[in-house]
Amino acid sequence: MTKLDIRRIITRYINQEASQEELAILYEWVKKGNNKDVFKKLVQADFLVNYEDKSWETEEAFEDFLDAIQDKGHTSVRTLYFPQQLWKYAAIITIMIGSSLYFLLTQTTNPSSNPIHMDMETNQITLQLDNGEVLTIDPESDGTLQSQNGDTQVSMIQGVLTQKEKKAKGRITNNTIKVPYGKSLSITLQDGSTVMLNSGSSMTYPSSFEGMETREISLTGEAFFEIAKNPEQPFIVKTRKMHTRVYGTVFNVSAYEEDEISEVVLVEGSVGVGRSFEGENHTIQMLEPSQKASNSLENKDLFTVEDVDVSSYISWTKGILTFENEPMHKIIKRLERQYNVRIENQSEELEERQFTGMFDEEDIEHVLRTIQAHTHFSYDKKDDLIIIKKPNKQ
Amino acid sequence: MNRNSFDNEPYLVEQLKIGRKEAYSHLFQLYHQELCNYMTAISGDPKAAQDIAQQTFIKIWDNRSKLKIGDNKLKRYVFKTAYHLFIDSQRKRNKESQLLESLKQQAYLDMIEVDSSLFEERLQRVEREIENLPEQCKKVFILSKREGLKYKEISEQLHISIKTVEVHMARAMKRLRAQLASFL
Numbered sequence: 314m315t316k317l318d319i320r321r322i323i324t325r326y327i328n329q330e331a332s333q334e335e336l337a338i339l340y341e342w343v344k345k346g347n348n349k350d351v352f353k354k355l356v357q358a359d360f361l362v363n364y365e366d367k368s369w370e371t372e373e374a375f376e377d378f379l380d381a382i383q384d385k386g387h388t389s390v391r392t393l394y395f396p397q398q399l400w401k402y403a404a405i406i407t408i409m410i411g412s413s414l415y416f417l418l419t420q421t422t423n424p425s426s427n428p429i430h431m432d433m434e435t436n437q438i439t440l441q442l443d444n445g446e447v448l449t450i451d452p453e454s455d456g457t458l459q460s461q462n463g464d465t466q467v468s469m470i471q472g473v474l475t476q477k478e479k480k481a482k483g484r485i486t487n488n489t490i491k492v493p494y495g496k497s498l499s500i501t502l503q504d505g506s507t508v509m510l511n512s513g514s515s516m517t518y519p520s521s522f523e524g525m526e527t528r529e530i531s532l533t534g535e536a537f538f539e540i541a542k543n544p545e546q547p548f549i550v551k552t553r554k555m556h557t558r559v560y561g562t563v564f565n566v567s568a569y570e571e572d573e574i575s576e577v578v579l580v581e582g583s584v585g586v587g588r589s590f591e592g593e594n595h596t597i598q599m600l601e602p603s604q605k606a607s608n609s610l611e612n613k614d615l616f617t618v619e620d621v622d623v624s625s626y627i628s629w630t631k632g633i634l635t636f637e638n639e640p641m642h643k644i645i646k647r648l649e650r651q652y653n654v655r656i657e658n659q660s661e662e663l664e665e666r667q668f669t670g671m672f673d674e675e676d677i678e679h680v681l682r683t684i685q686a687h688t689h690f691s692y693d694k695k696d697d698l699i700i701i702k703k704p705n706k707q
Numbered sequence: 708m709n710r711n712s713f714d715n716e717p718y719l720v721e722q723l724k725i726g727r728k729e730a731y732s733h734l735f736q737l738y739h740q741e742l743c744n745y746m747t748a749i750s751g752d753p754k755a756a757q758d759i760a761q762q763t764f765i766k767i768w769d770n771r772s773k774l775k776i777g778d779n780k781l782k783r784y785v786f787k788t789a790y791h792l793f794i795d796s797q798r799k800r801n802k803e804s805q806l807l808e809s810l811k812q813q814a815y816l817d818m819i820e821v822d823s824s825l826f827e828e829r830l831q832r833v834e835r836e837i838e839n840l841p842e843q844c845k846k847v848f849i850l851s852k853r854e855g856l857k858y859k860e861i862s863e864q865l866h867i868s869i870k871t872v873e874v875h876m877a878r879a880m881k882r883l884r885a886q887l888a889s890f891l
Binding site: 320324326327328336337339340343344349351352353354355356357358359360361362363364365366367368369371374375377378379381382631 | 811829832880
């Protein structure tokens with residue numbers, strides 16, 4: 314490690330551009346000798362270079378503050394308007410894929426005809442092993458489970474699931490993990506990559522990637538990936554309509570079946586996106602950071618690419634629900650997943666109304682009441698069913 | 708000093724705790740400008756800096772009954788709260804980030820505690836070092852850092868390639884950093 318290299322990495326780190334790998338190098342370096350002081354001085358030097366004495370609207374800010382605390386007096390509901398642009402530095406991509414399947418299913422009166430809901434009704438995270446055995450996982454309590462044949466050992470440590478096979482077998486064993494609505498789970502794969510699964514998601518993955526040309530997993534729902542770098546063995550995320558080939562290291566995939574538009578958002582690094590039916594080697598679109606690729610409904614051969622603010626796509630990993638100019642019908646779907654409820658909207662005019670907001674661990678009623686404060690509707694909540702109605706005309 | 712003056716920090720903290728609006732007004736007067744400058748330097752984004760400053764004051768209001776602030780630590784408390792809000796907005800969970808972020812935080816917080824004359828002196832030193840940069844390098848640096856132009860805009864204005872802009876910027880930063888780190 315030359316002096317120049319480490320300075321370059323520090324600069325990238327301060328600019329929030331460092332990769333996981335550079336972060337690891339920096340971490341090892343900073344622990345040695347008096348490097349901590351060197352690091353701090355470089356941080357301070359950068360701070361001074363960037364520092365400017367500007368004039369800010371203190372009076373106005375104070376007025377806004379008074380308004381903000383005034384609003385709090387009326388209601389305990391808190392809508393956070395956090396600086397969204399900060400997210401742009403996070404090294405993540407988001408992929409959203411889906412179909413109209415969900416709508417057809419929810420319109421039926423029999424909830425058991427919906428396979429998603431049926432699975433989710435167990436309300437438990439389950440891990441199905443290759444031999445068909447199903448283990449129930451509780452992310453809240455640490456512990457170790459063993460499969461009946463003793464080949465597989467599954468440990469839960471501080472909310473992260475790890476799986477060990479007793480002996481390396483000649484064949485690949487596949488596992489399926491299912492996370493119900495209202496829950497999420499982190500899992501470490503055999504290659505060291507970590508995956509955080511959002512509510513209502515399932516993922517199929519091999520116990521080991523050894524001896525395979527590529528590292529492949531399939532996903533329904535949404536997940537945040539931190540992929541261990543291995544250029545020899547690309548990582549591929551397969552979903553029903555798209556596959557994503559990973560060249561960089563960290564990204565987020567969302568592939569719920571109920572959304573019509575499929576989307577890929579990249580924040581840092583590099584990914585290629587292609588259609589599922591064409592095989593993993595056929596990449597249609599390479600993405601640059603802060604770009605979103607969506608499948609086009611009119612022309613199936615095209616992905617539309619646009620620049621986006623990625624914050625609202627990744628805030629779920631912090632337990633924050635973000636909407637940015639999102640129509641109510643989409644918000645409803647996300648609320649259903651997050652809170653494990655069913656929401657029936659009887660107000661047609663509300664369907665397309667757009668809302669922007671951010672909720673940090675509020676309960677579902679707080680969220681609804683906050684939206685209510687900006688528009689007019691009433692709702693009834695019975696157990697896990699919420700019915701949104703037009704306002705009562707006086 | 709008058710005991711019941713906002714200039715008396717223990718009194719100010721006491722009044723912040725009971726939620727007296729005038730005390731918050733004074734807190735804004737004391738730190739809002741500097742906090743915005745500080746967060747802009749850290750985040751590189753004036754808009755985000757203002758939002759964080761605002762969230763900081765609101766958070767202090769929200770936690771007012773539980774405020775625990777050591778003697779003469781109000782400023783540190785305010786800036787630390789702001790920095791935490793900034794960090795929370797980013798996804799930093801692994802051990803590498805935790806160590807580096809805590810060092811970074813110490814480095815930043817050290818900066819607010821130097822007295823203002825020393826801080827001024829350091830800023831002047833930065834200005835002098837910028838003045839001493841090679842001519843074209845200086846031009847590029849000022850357009851980028853002081854006037855906030857994008858590399859593409861600079862390349863158009865100075866009729867040089869974006870690559871050249873990048874090289875100048877890297878050179879400028881390297882030089883400034885080396886000069887500044889030696890006197891910090």
